[in-house]
Amino acid sequence: MINELLKEGALILILASGVRLATPYLFAALGEMIGQRSGVLNLGVDGTMMLSAFTAFYVTFASGSLALGVLVGVLTGGLMGLIMAVVSVTMRAEQGISGIGLHLFGLGMSNLLFRLSLGAISTVEGFRPLSVPILSDLPVIGAVFFRHNVLVYLAFVLVPVAWVVLFRTPLGLKIRAVGENPQAADTLGVSVTGIRYLCVIIGGMMSGLAGTYLSIGLNNMYVDNITNGMGWIAVALVYFGRWHPWGVLAGSLLFSVVNALQIWVQVRGIAIPYEFAVMMPYVLTIVALAFAVRRAQQPAALSKPYERAEA
Amino acid sequence: MQKYAMFMFSVLLVAALLVACAPPTPVAPEKVRVALILPSTIDDLAWSQSMYEGVKAVQAELGEDRMEVTVTENLWNPVDAAAAIRDFAEQGYHLIIAHGAQYQNSLFEIAPDFPDTSFAYGTSFKTGDNIFAYDPQAQEGGYLLGIIAGMMTKTNKIGVVGPVEAGDAVKYNYGFVQGVASVNPDAEVSVTYTGSFGDTAGAGEMAKTHMDNGADFLTGTAQQAVGAIQAAKERGVPWLGSDMDQSVVWPDTVMAAQVYNWKEVVRRMVDARVEGKKGGEHLSLSFANGRLSLHFNDRFNIPADVKAKVETTLQAIKDGSLVVPLPSE
Numbered sequence: 001m002i003n004e005l006l007k008e009g010a011l012i013l014i015l016a017s018g019v020r021l022a023t024p025y026l027f028a029a030l031g032e033m034i035g036q037r038s039g040v041l042n043l044g045v046d047g048t049m050m051l052s053a054f055t056a057f058y059v060t061f062a063s064g065s066l067a068l069g070v071l072v073g074v075l076t077g078g079l080m081g082l083i084m085a086v087v088s089v090t091m092r093a094e095q096g097i098s099g100i101g102l103h104l105f106g107l108g109m110s111n112l113l114f115r116l117s118l119g120a121i122s123t124v125e126g127f128r129p130l131s132v133p134i135l136s137d138l139p140v141i142g143a144v145f146f147r148h149n150v151l152v153y154l155a156f157v158l159v160p161v162a163w164v165v166l167f168r169t170p171l172g173l174k175i176r177a178v179g180e181n182p183q184a185a186d187t188l189g190v191s192v193t194g195i196r197y198l199c200v201i202i203g204g205m206m207s208g209l210a211g212t213y214l215s216i217g218l219n220n221m222y223v224d225n226i227t228n229g230m231g232w233i234a235v236a237l238v239y240f241g242r243w244h245p246w247g248v249l250a251g252s253l254l255f256s257v258v259n260a261l262q263i264w265v266q267v268r269g270i271a272i273p274y275e276f277a278v279m280m281p282y283v284l285t286i287v288a289l290a291f292a293v294r295r296a297q298q299p300a301a302l303s304k305p306y307e308r309a310e311a
Numbered sequence: 312m313q314k315y316a317m318f319m320f321s322v323l324l325v326a327a328l329l330v331a332c333a334p335p336t337p338v339a340p341e342k343v344r345v346a347l348i349l350p351s352t353i354d355d356l357a358w359s360q361s362m363y364e365g366v367k368a369v370q371a372e373l374g375e376d377r378m379e380v381t382v383t384e385n386l387w388n389p390v391d392a393a394a395a396i397r398d399f400a401e402q403g404y405h406l407i408i409a410h411g412a413q414y415q416n417s418l419f420e421i422a423p424d425f426p427d428t429s430f431a432y433g434t435s436f437k438t439g440d441n442i443f444a445y446d447p448q449a450q451e452g453g454y455l456l457g458i459i460a461g462m463m464t465k466t467n468k469i470g471v472v473g474p475v476e477a478g479d480a481v482k483y484n485y486g487f488v489q490g491v492a493s494v495n496p497d498a499e500v501s502v503t504y505t506g507s508f509g510d511t512a513g514a515g516e517m518a519k520t521h522m523d524n525g526a527d528f529l530t531g532t533a534q535q536a537v538g539a540i541q542a543a544k545e546r547g548v549p550w551l552g553s554d555m556d557q558s559v560v561w562p563d564t565v566m567a568a569q570v571y572n573w574k575e576v577v578r579r580m581v582d583a584r585v586e587g588k589k590g591g592e593h594l595s596l597s598f599a600n601g602r603l604s605l606h607f608n609d610r611f612n613i614p615a616d617v618k619a620k621v622e623t624t625l626q627a628i629k630d631g632s633l634v635v636p637l638p639s640e
């Protein structure tokens with residue numbers, strides 16, 4: 001097995017497949033991370049992904065425009081984020097429960113709209129791979145990273161963007177302050193409500209991108225329950241990544257590359273029980289999580305609604 | 312006088328008892344109320360949709376005034392399904408079809424509490440007094456489709472994108488591998504599983520990996536398969552389908568398919584109730600009894616010798632001279 005794996009061709013295929021598979025996790029987990037950094041735990045990721053996957057697919061199907069599909073998918077995610085923000089920030093509902101409610105809403109709504117509008121599985125011409133000039137000709141790296149569609153590039157570009165915004169801008173400082181100590185931030189004139197709305201809506205938009213990628217960038221079709229639980233893995237990857245963009249990237253890639261590896265192992269007919277193969281990405285992620293969490297520093301105000309003390 | 316009265320009374324009593332025990336005269340057929348519990352949805356292009364269409368076809372045949380159908384979707388989880396099964400039984404449904412092998416334990420627990428209700432499930436052969444078990448002989452269609460792939464492959468590599476190693480998926484795959492081997496011992500069939508019935512993205516990625524590995528024919532089962540079919544379409548690799556003929560959606564990709572004709576199975580269960588049988592029958596779906604059929608897609612030019620081989624094998628399966636073996640357990 002090791003010899004086969006070390007052949008350059010096999011390794012490239014596995015890594016390229018891992019990059020494709022990592023994309024939805026990356027979008028969703030980065031978005032969730034931003035929301036959690038501001039102190040809001042949004043468990044509606046999976047439902048948001050499903051609803052956006054549907055709306056993006058439907059608009060693309062009806063209009064033939066992928067750009068319009070992405071726009072609508074992102075807006076749908078933003079709207080789901082807004083609902084979460086109203087319920088959890090303004091109305092101060094328990095975040096875990098309201099997030100699950102949001103998930104169930106997305107799950108039911110996407111199924112319902114699909115049934116009412118399309119009623120049967122159909123397909124679209126989704127995003128095609130777009131080779132990046134020069135970079136795609138690099139040995140190994142070119143084939144692994146630079147021969148994907150534009151949404152894959154966007155997901156990976158958003159990692160450094162999220163890092164810069166969170167750790168190198170005044171806005172990022174405000175976000176982190178609101179997530180760590182909202183009282184102090186409020187005292188300094190930072191709008192806790194405003195920052196949390198912004199972060200939860202951006203998080204929703206990124207979940208929306210994750211769903212959009214599934215329906216018009218990877219599967220090129222919409223089916224019921226298209227995420228198959230990916231949104232929940234994305235939430236776990238935020239913890240895995242210790243609320244840090246690079247950590248989220250590492251977690252998404254680890255999970256997805258191991259997933260691609262187990263698929264390859266099965267396809268090559270290497271004698272491992274398939275149950276074990278399918279389990280591999282989850283087991284490895286849990287093991288890594290067990291070690292990572294020891295040093296974890298979750299935002300101190302995470303999942304705590306902020307109530308300004310009245311004088 | 313008193314003795315005479317006693318005698319008459321006895322005669323009347325015996326007569327009354329005899330009448331009570333006599334077989335009931337046929338009454339106007341009841342409106343049969345059918346509840347269908349599906350693990351996935353009525354439009355999954357696979358297991359659930361094929362059964363849904365079968366039930367609806369029986370309803371169309373009998374007329375809506377004689378058959379009522381209620382469908383509950385997405386009850387993959389047997390615990391949730393058990394609640395729904397009991398609920399339907401309490402509401403007085405006559406036939407409750409829980410469409411999956413995973414509902415077996417729930418049915419055997421609930422069925423004794425509702426002796427007048429019929430229950431049905433599959434893939435299985437284990438029946439109860441008021442439980443029907445249905446059982447697609449998916450290995451037969453798998454074998455026939457395997458012949459097509461085995462004779463037509465150029466790379467001698469064929470990929471199977473399976474859901475979970477259970478039920479009719481195992482039977483299908485087992486038959487498929489034997490079908491390929493019967494005509495092309497050099498061909499390599501790689502049987503893989505996504506580990507889930509609904510992981511369309513995973514199935515798509517698995518299909519891509521098969522194609523990267525050189526496979527020029529793909530097949531697979533369950534509702535996740537649509538992800539793999541779409542991936543096959545994007546690279547122009549032909550697909551061999553099961554459960555339903557997916558060429559409706561992928562006319563240039565699905566070359567041939569094994570189709571489950573649930574209508575006949577559902578009809579048999581409804582008729583059995585009219586005969587007074589509430590369960591206990593093992594309903595097999597095979598090519599011999601017409602409950603399985605093979606569809607070719609006319610858009611593909613399948614060579615005459617391949618078609619002829621499939622045809623003679625099909626006849627052999629029908630007349631029983633060829634029995635596709637199953638894994639021994």
